[in-house]
Amino acid sequence: MADTSSDNDIDLAALDFSNGVTYNANLGVLEVPKDVSSFTIEIPTVDDNRYEGDETFGIVIDGQTVTGTIIDNDPITLSLAGGGEVSEDAVYAEFTLELSNPSDVPLTLQLQRVDGTTDDNDFTTTTASYNSGTEDVDIPIIGGEIVVPAGVTDVDIRVGINDDDQYELDETFELKVSESAALTTNGVTGVTASATISDDGQIGGNPGGDNDNQAPTIDLDGEDFEVIFESQSAGQSNVFGYYMVDDQGNPSDPVVLIQDSKSGISSQTVLAELDSLDNVEFFLIADGADSTPDDATLSFNNQGELLVNGQAPTEPVFLSTDNSEQFNVIDKGNGETEIRIEDIVLGNSDQDFNDLVVTLRPSASSQGDGYQNTFTEGDSPVAIVDEDINIQDDIDTITRAEIKFTNLKPMTLLGLI
Known part of the structure; x- marks a missing residue:
């Protein structure tokens, strides 16, 4: 036989x-x-x-x-579990694929991510593996397919999640696993399981996970953010400033805030007050004080290079729009952002990120209080906020706002225009 x-x-x-x-x-x-x-x-x-x-x-x-x-009477049925609600900082969403019974032949399966409200920018790498009894063994994913070895009945699939700092509301997607050779009862219809990526600090209605949904900033007098000098410990005389970026990413309008970082600036000095941090980026010219005098004219060329008096500096120039590793940006969780800068290329530096340290913080009136106006009964109405009021949030639409009054008198009228 x-x-x-x-x-x-x-x-x-x-x-x-x-x-x-x-x-x-x-x-x-x-x-x-x-x-x-x-x-x-x-x-x-x-x-x-x-x-x-x-x-x-x-x-x-x-x-x-x-x-x-x-005639074989043991067809394989696929089932897929897992997913659910996961935090954006969970690294991956995990799914478990089960085969109803083992196969004596390798089984080729197709993996497909089906976007709901997600897109490619929300994900990193998808991996698959099984446990041999003593260790986890990777299964290569080639062209969206995996080959499950004979005898394996459980496969772990991890869909990598990109942990950005942008609040995006809950986002959903599905993982679909199918089989095109008619060796399973599921076939090309396959099986699916769904997942929700959360970045609002809530998992299953309970506090937990990543929270990119920062509270909106309400500016009552039209002055938004202060740029505060904290400290410097560089051996070089660095030039620091900010510039604007348009919707296409083109830089313009550079402004020097520190002409020489070693000039003895006092800690907590307010370097600038900015109406908004929208489209604001920062630059550092390493040891550029001598080549960037007070009366120098800074600009950008068509290639996005920073120029001093029409010439590219011979010293290194670091721009925050380049996602430069020289800038260590820290969200301090109280509305303040700390920027720590290394002025020597990381491969050659001590990487302590304390050559220049500045803080971005809402001005006092940008905390939602501090603006004052006086109304005399019988006189014309007055505004309770400045005409330049600015409300900033990290998602496009504010769906709810609450206004509270103290010492409110009967018949007081509030008008919103």
Whole structure:
């Protein structure tokens, strides 16, 4: 007996012959009684729980061969669990793929991420693996497909999540696993499981996880943010400033805030007051004080390079729009942002990020209080905030706002225009 079956598929010890025919296992021959001209042979198959596909075998008797086919009755059904609600800083969303029974042959499956409100920018790398009993073994994902080794019934699939600092509301996606060779009951329809990426500090309605949903900043007098000098410990005389970036990412309008970082500036000095941090970026010219005098004109060329008096500085220039590793930006969680700058290329520096330290913080009136106006009863109405009031939030639309009054008198009217 041969072909695609094995000793595990056929019970040779239970062979059954009709008409008195017997099998002499010692001699390997059939013994047929006198006058018997025909007989049947029954070969029991082993009913296991493994998918093997249809298998063939052959019997050779006195040079004559007949074949048989074992029809497999253990089709594989795929099931997919996991996903659920995960925090954006969870690194990945985890799914578990289960095969209803093991397969004796490798099984090729297709993986597909189906975006709901997510897109490619929300994800990193997807990985797959199984546990051999002693260790986790990676399964390569090639062209969106994995090959599950024979015998494996559980596969761990991790869809990598990009942890950015942008509040995006809850975002949903699905993972679909399908099989195109009709070896499973699911086939090309496949199985799916969904996941929700949360970055609002809530998981399942309870506090937890990443929170990019920062409270809106309400500026009552039209002055938004102060740029505060904290400290410097550089051996170089650095030039520091800010510039604007348009919607296409083009830089313009550079402004020097510190002409020489070693000039003895006092800590907590307010370097600038900015109406908004929208489209504001920062630059540092390392040891550029001598080549950037007080009356120097700074600009950008068409290639986005910073120029001093029309020439590119010979000293290194670091721009925050380049996602430069020289800038370490820290959200201090109280509305303040600390920027720590390394003035030597990281590969050659001590990487302490204290060569220049500045803080961006809302001005006192930008905290939602501190603006005052006086109304005399009987006179014309007055504004309770400046005409330049600015409300900044990290998502496009503010859906709810609350105004509270103290010492409110009857018949006081409030108008919103």
